[in-house]
Amino acid sequence: MTRAPVLDVLLPHPEVPGRPARLAPRDDEAQLVALLDEYSPRAAPLRGAGSARVVRANMIATLDGAATGPDHVTGSINGAADLRVFRSLRALADVVLVGAGTARQERYRELDLPDALVETRRAHGRPAPLELAVVTRSGDVPEELLEGDRPAVVVTAGSCPRLRALQDRLPADRLVVAGDETVDLAATLDALEARGLPSVLAEGGPALLGDLVTASLVDELCLTWSPTLVGGPAPRIVAGTPWLTPPRTARLVHLLHADGVLLGRWDLRAAAVLDA
Structure with a gap:
């Protein structure tokens, strides 16, 4: 088995009884299982009785605030530790929610998970395959996501110019x-949620995250800081929104570290309470 990167637990403080000082550099499977425990979601208390919905966003940013590298994709600014968390968050979700522009730029395809995570995913109450939902106003969705036995769930509005074509194409x-x-x-x-997909993982892009945050629909933000600076006119992880009034506040749940990469988990539900 391959060796996983060392993930130090910076916060909560490792001296707290029962808290490990690090998610040790064990083999891939062992560390992925530990990460699933570390990132196990909690149902938001704001939905009302009977709702298990949790909306989490997972994003990466450079030290100078860029949400992508100069090639306009995240692959040039992420690394092994970020990929570990990326896979773990997907394993804990029912559906990945992404904007159509990001789906095109990042070349999204039908989602799958490493074999090491499939059984652990089941143990965390996620037996069904991970679904992909693409948000689009224009209906311009990559052809590859409309094909196969399990096409993406396409989310659009009544004004979509390609709505009739999508209705003819999709179940x-x-x-x-x-x-x-x-x-x-x-x-x-x-x-x-009505389709049995209450655990939502939003993977961007910045415009979709901006809309979700503006509407106070994000319960948690998982943000990786890449130890790089790229300059340029790259977008921030939240883009295209007016000033948030009041600014959204967040509570730090945990902070991990690996080779200069910081991985934070932030609870945004305090902001939702203030806005309610």
Whole structure:
């Protein structure tokens, strides 16, 4: 088996009884299991009785705040530790939510998980395959995501110019029309939960995350800081939004470290309470 990168637990303080000082450099499978325990989601208390929905966002940024590298994708600024957390968060989700622009730029395809995570995923109450949901106003979705036995769930609005073509192409349970002129993200999350997909992992891009944060729909933000600076006009992880009034506050749940990479988990539900 390959060796996993050392992940030091910086916060909560490792001297707290029962807290490990690090997710040791064990083999891949052992560390991935430990990460699933570290990132196990908690249902948000704001949904009302009977709702198990949790919306988490996973993003990466450079030290100078860029959400991508000069090639406009995240692959040039991430690394082994970030990939560990990336896979673990996917293993704990029912559905990955992504904007169509990001799906095109990052070349999304049907989602799968490493074999080491499949059984552990089942043990965490996620027996079904991981789904992909793509948000689009235009209906411009990569052809590869509309093919196969398990095409992506396409989320759009009634004004979408390609709506009829999508209706002809996709099964009814693979198309969500949420909103008239623009995509209603709250209605989107309701529709996904109604389809048995309450654990949502938003992977961007920055415009989609901006819309979710503006609407106070994100429960947790998992943010990786890459120890790089890239300059240029790269977007931040939240883009295209007006000033948030009031600014959203966050509570740090944990902070991990590996080879200069910092991996934070932030609870945004305090902000949602203030906005309610």
